[in-house]
Each structure stands twice: as structure tokens, then as C-alpha cells.
Amino acid sequence: MSAGEMSLTATIDRPRTARRNARRLRLALVGFVLPVGLGALWELAVHAGLSNGRLVPPPSVIFTTLWELARTGELWVHTKATVARVAAGFVLGVAAGTLFGALTGYSNFSRRILDPTLQALRSIPSIAWVPLFILWFGIFEESKVALIAVGVFFPVYLGVMEAILTVDRKIVEVGRAFRLSGPALVRRILLPAVLPSYIVSLRSGLGLGWMFVVAAELLGASEGLGFLLIDGQQLGKPAQIVAAIVAFAVIGKVTDWLIEISAAPLLRWQDAYGREAREA
Amino acid sequence: MLVLENVSKTYPNGVNALEGFTAKIRPGEIVAVIGGSGCGKSTLLRAIAGLDHATRGAITLDGDRITAPHEKIGIIFQEPRLLPWLNVADNVGFGLNDLPRPDREQRVAAALSRVGLADKARVWPRELSGGQAQRVAIARALVPQPEVLLLDEPFSALDAFTRRDLQDHLLDLWADTRPTLILVTHDVDEAVVLADRIFVMRPRPGRLFEEIPVYLARPRDRASELFEALKRRVLTALDRSLDRSVPDHQGKSVVGEGMWW
Numbered sequence: 001m002s003a004g005e006m007s008l009t010a011t012i013d014r015p016r017t018a019r020r021n022a023r024r025l026r027l028a029l030v031g032f033v034l035p036v037g038l039g040a041l042w043e044l045a046v047h048a049g050l051s052n053g054r055l056v057p058p059p060s061v062i063f064t065t066l067w068e069l070a071r072t073g074e075l076w077v078h079t080k081a082t083v084a085r086v087a088a089g090f091v092l093g094v095a096a097g098t099l100f101g102a103l104t105g106y107s108n109f110s111r112r113i114l115d116p117t118l119q120a121l122r123s124i125p126s127i128a129w130v131p132l133f134i135l136w137f138g139i140f141e142e143s144k145v146a147l148i149a150v151g152v153f154f155p156v157y158l159g160v161m162e163a164i165l166t167v168d169r170k171i172v173e174v175g176r177a178f179r180l181s182g183p184a185l186v187r188r189i190l191l192p193a194v195l196p197s198y199i200v201s202l203r204s205g206l207g208l209g210w211m212f213v214v215a216a217e218l219l220g221a222s223e224g225l226g227f228l229l230i231d232g233q234q235l236g237k238p239a240q241i242v243a244a245i246v247a248f249a250v251i252g253k254v255t256d257w258l259i260e261i262s263a264a265p266l267l268r269w270q271d272a273y274g275r276e277a278r279e280a
Numbered sequence: 281m282l283v284l285e286n287v288s289k290t291y292p293n294g295v296n297a298l299e300g301f302t303a304k305i306r307p308g309e310i311v312a313v314i315g316g317s318g319c320g321k322s323t324l325l326r327a328i329a330g331l332d333h334a335t336r337g338a339i340t341l342d343g344d345r346i347t348a349p350h351e352k353i354g355i356i357f358q359e360p361r362l363l364p365w366l367n368v369a370d371n372v373g374f375g376l377n378d379l380p381r382p383d384r385e386q387r388v389a390a391a392l393s394r395v396g397l398a399d400k401a402r403v404w405p406r407e408l409s410g411g412q413a414q415r416v417a418i419a420r421a422l423v424p425q426p427e428v429l430l431l432d433e434p435f436s437a438l439d440a441f442t443r444r445d446l447q448d449h450l451l452d453l454w455a456d457t458r459p460t461l462i463l464v465t466h467d468v469d470e471a472v473v474l475a476d477r478i479f480v481m482r483p484r485p486g487r488l489f490e491e492i493p494v495y496l497a498r499p500r501d502r503a504s505e506l507f508e509a510l511k512r513r514v515l516t517a518l519d520r521s522l523d524r525s526v527p528d529h530q531g532k533s534v535v536g537e538g539m540w541w
């Protein structure tokens with residue numbers, strides 16, 4: 001392609017990208033119509049005296065509560081405690097899930113040995129582990145982190161195993177035809193092939209991590225966003241409960257988004273497809 | 281010289297896919313393998329590629345016994361099988377990883393312009409048409425300069441027009457370094473256009489039924505009478521190969537023999 005052609009396509013491309021971005025932004029904003037509308041209606045209803053808003057506080061009260069929590073530094077302390085638990089559990093769960101998933105996906109022998117047991121363990125509702133974990137690890141951080149790690153483990157384990165098992169045999173054969181050694185085959189064919197589903201399983205693992213941190217903190221904690229929930233219930237402060245829920249939603253979304261954007265450069269080769277599908 | 285000696289393959293499920301296949305293929309020769317579905321063409325090719333093992337017999341290239349993929353043997357499959365996470369240039373350079381980067385880039389660029397896709401170097405495989413993708417696959421297989429190139433119905437998924445275009449293109453590329461080509465095809469026209477020799481196989485168990493030499497100068501005129509005559513000859517052999525009452529008559533027909541048409 002000549003330089004002239006290149007600059008030509010560039011100038012044609014730029015307004016097109018800008019238009020596409022604007023369109024994407026508009027589409028994203030559409031999603032806000034319902035929650036913002038409902039919030040505004042409720043705010044008006046409380047102001048008009050149709051309800052006292054005690055059990056279901058209006059947005060203004062929730063934001064004031066959040067602001068108060070943030071101002072006193074409490075929000076930061078609780079958020080930090082919760083994020084630290086999720087991070088520790090996530091790292092452990094992902095490490096174990098990846099290891100076992102890779103093992104069972106790669107070798108039929110270890111799959112026959114390990115998978116039935118792991119599947120049986122998976123069918124146990126994870127909360128059922130809590131009493132045992134408390135006996136084993138005590139009532140402090142360890143048992144909470146263990147519970148979160150269990151929650152994260154299974155989606156990652158299943159995702160990695162499935163991804164390896166479903167790698168296109170025909171593409172693996174290309175690697176063999178080019179005489180790649182075992183490690184090179186893993187690095188140049190298997191890893192890139194499983195990456196998209198790996199990212200998906202990390203995201204669902206993280207989702208479960210957030211779910212289980214709430215469970216762990218509800219069952220007894222002296223700090224953490226889950227503690228704010230229980231505290232709000234016991235002291236009859238619904239605004240604090242909703243504020244904590246909002247904090248959970250925001251942090252959960254942000255961490256999920258962090259995984260998504262850090263994976264994006266690696267998945268550029270399939271990106272356009274996903275983007276088109278989402279836009280449609 | 282590629283030597284196939286009594287190559288046989290029985291799959292674990294008991295299917296006798298290939299039985300006593302013997303042939304000598306000269307360097308630079310173009311061989312087309314043709315035959316009904318399930319007569320062991322792909323099995324033969326995969327054994328030569330070292331992707332599957334023959335259960336009996338031996339395949340040797342210049343005296344080297346082939347038991348695993350060999351550096352001097354390349355293969356092109358029916359589908360392009362490009363790696364979707366590599367752009368076109370990196371796909372073409374996939375087999376050149378041992379080379380220093382500038383060397384690799386230069387050879388990739390040369391190969392891409394040779395298949396007419398120099399402007400697609402930075403494009404993802406999913407953005408290519410079927411014919412373009414297959415041309416990338418051809419470039420990828422040719423860039424390590426194999427002595428033997430195996431092609432398993434490489435153009436069968438393409439429309440007739442693109443297929444012709446790529447056949448001519450393949451011949452051009454072949455002329456550069458003159459590798460041995462072994463081409464599996466269902467298309468009689470393709471076999472007669474490309475090959476120096478046509479192997480007609482017969483099924484159950486898969487074996488060589490007839491060898492038809494093609495003494496036509498290149499470039500070949502698809503409309504010429506001799507071309508038509510050769511096509512008829514291959515078709516007749518194909519018909520006879522599927523007729524179970526016709527006994528095997530292995531071996532090469534003498535030039536001029538069978539000029540009965």
C-alpha cells in the first residue's frame with residue numbers, strides 16, 4: 001500500500017471511528033434510562049410525602065450516607081478489607097483452578113483420576129463448607145479467604161479444562177506439521193487458543209468471588225462491606241445497607257472491567273466480532 | 281526421491297484404509313492422487329506427512345525414514361487452518377521461528393507478494409476471503425522451502441473460478457523451487473492440468489489401481505483434444521476402479537497403451 005493510499009484511508013477512517021464511538025456511547029446511555037428514571041420517581045414520591053422513605057430510602061439519602069461513610073474514612077476501611085479478601089481468594093482460586101484445569105484438560109489420565117472427585121465437590125453448595133473452614137482455619141481471615149477461593153476455583157477449573165479439551169484438533173495439527181516440541185506447542189498453539197475462554201472463566205470466577213465475600217462477611221466480620229450490611233440491619237439503617245450494596249456493585253463492575261480491558265489487547269484478533277455482536 | 285514401499289494402514293477400529301501402496305516419486309515431480317471417497321487418499325498423505333503412522337511398510341525421503349513430521353515435507357490441508365490470533369504475516373512466518381527476525385520478515389514479505397497478498401500482511405485471518413486464506417496457507421507451507429509439498433484437496437472448498445486461478449498460481453510457485461508436489465483431488469480437470477503422473481486409487485481396502493502418466497507440455501491447454509482425451513482416460517480408470525468385477529492391474533500402463541479411445 002502506498003503512502004498516499006494509507007493517509008487516504010486514515011482520513012476516511014477517523015470520522016467513521018468517531019461516529020461509531022458516539023453511537024456506542026448513545027447505546028450505553030440507553031441502559032441508564034430505567035434505573036435513573038425509577039430513582040428520580042422515587043425521590044419525587046418521597047418529597048411529595050407519598051411515602052416516608054424510611055425502609056426504602058430515596059437516592060439523595062443513600063448518597064448522603066455514602067458521602068458520610070466516605071468522609072469519615074469508614075468506607076475506605078471496609079472497602080479495603082473486602083477487596084483484600086477477594087483479591088487473596090481470587091489469586092488462590094485462580095492459581096488452583098488453572099493448575100487443575102490444565103492438568104485435567106491436557107492429560108486424559110489425570111482427568112479420569114481427578115475430575116469425578118472435583119465434580120462431586122462442586123455439587124456441594126459452597127456455603128456448606130463454612131463451619132468446617134471455621135474449625136480448620138479459625139474465625140478470622142483464613143476461613144473467609146478459603147471460602148472465596150473455593151467459589152473462584154470451580155468456574156476457573158471448568159473453564160480451563162473445557163477450553164483445552166475443545167481446542168481445534170486441526171489447528172493443533174498445524175503445530176505438529178511444523179514440528180513444534182511439546183512446550184512450543186503449548187506456548188504457540190494451546191495458550192492463545194484457550195485464552196478467550198480463560199478470560200471468560202476468570203470473569204465468572206471473580207463474580208463468584210464477590211458473591212462469596214458477602215456470604216463470608218455476613219457470617220461474622222468486624223470490618224468489610226458485608227459488615228456494613230449486617231451493621232445496617234442491626235441498627236436499623238437501611239440507607240447504610242443500600243449504600244454498601246451500591247459500593248459492592250461499583251467495585252464488582254470496576255474489577256470485572258479491569259480484567260476485560262487488560263485482556264483486550266490480547267484478544268484483538270477476535271475483538272471486532274464481539275464488538276459487532278454487542279452493537280447489534 | 282520419495283519412496284513408498286508397501287505402505288499399509290489399518291486404523292484401530294479395524295478399517296483397512298490403505299493396503300500395500302508402492303511408488304517412487306522423483307524430486308520435482310507433480311503427482312495427483314485421485315479416487316472415490318474413502319479410498320485412503322488422505323490416509324496416504326497423512327502418513328507421508330508423518331502425522332499418522334503407517335501400520336506396515338516404509339516411507340523414505342532421500343533415505344530418511346519418515347515417522348514424524350519432517351522438515352523437508354510441508355502440507356496444505358483442505359481448509360486454510362490459519363491461526364486466528366496471528367496476523368497474515370505472522371501466519372506465513374509460523375514455520376520460520378528459528379530464523380533471525382529480519383531474515384524472517386524479508387522471506388515472509390517475499391512470499392506474500394508472490395501470492396499477491398502483500399497488502400494484507402497486517403490483516404487478521406478472519407478478514408480474508410476463502411481464496412485469500414488458502415493462498416496464505418500456500419505461502420505458509422512454501423516459505424520454509426520444503427522439498428515435498430503435500431496438498432489434500434486444497435481447492436475443493438473454492439468456487440470454480442478461484443480454483444482455476446489458484447491452480448495456475450500453484451504452478452507458478454512450483455516453478456520457483458520445483459518441490460515435489462503430491463496433490464489429492466476429486467477434480468479430474470485439476471489432476472490433468474497439474475500432474476506429471478496421476479495415481480488412481482480404489483477403495484476397500486485402499487490401494488493403487490492405475491498410474492496414468494501425463495505427457496503434456498506446460499502450460500496446458502484445457503481445450504485441446506489431447507487434454508480431453510486424457511480426462512476421459514482418467515474418468516474411465518475411475519469408473520473401472522469402482523467396478524468390483526475388474527481385477528487389480530497394479531502398475532504403470534505403457535505409453536501409448538490404451539490408445540483405444
Ligand SMILES: Nc1ncnc2c1ncn2[C@@H]1O[C@H](COP(=O)(O)OP(=O)(O)OP(=O)(O)O)[C@@H](O)[C@H]1O
Pocket residue numbers: 291292293295296297315316317318319320321322323324486
Ligand atoms: N481416524 C480414523 N479412524 C478410523 N478410520 C478412519 C480414520 N480416518 C479415516 N478412516 C477410514 O479410512 C478409510 C480411508 O479414509 P481416508 O480419509 O483416507 O479417505 P479419502 O480417500 O481421503 O476420502 P475422501 O475423498 O472422502 O476424503 C475410510 O474408510 C475411513 O472411514
Ligand SMILES: [Mg+2]
Pocket residue numbers: 321322323
Ligand atoms: Mg480425504
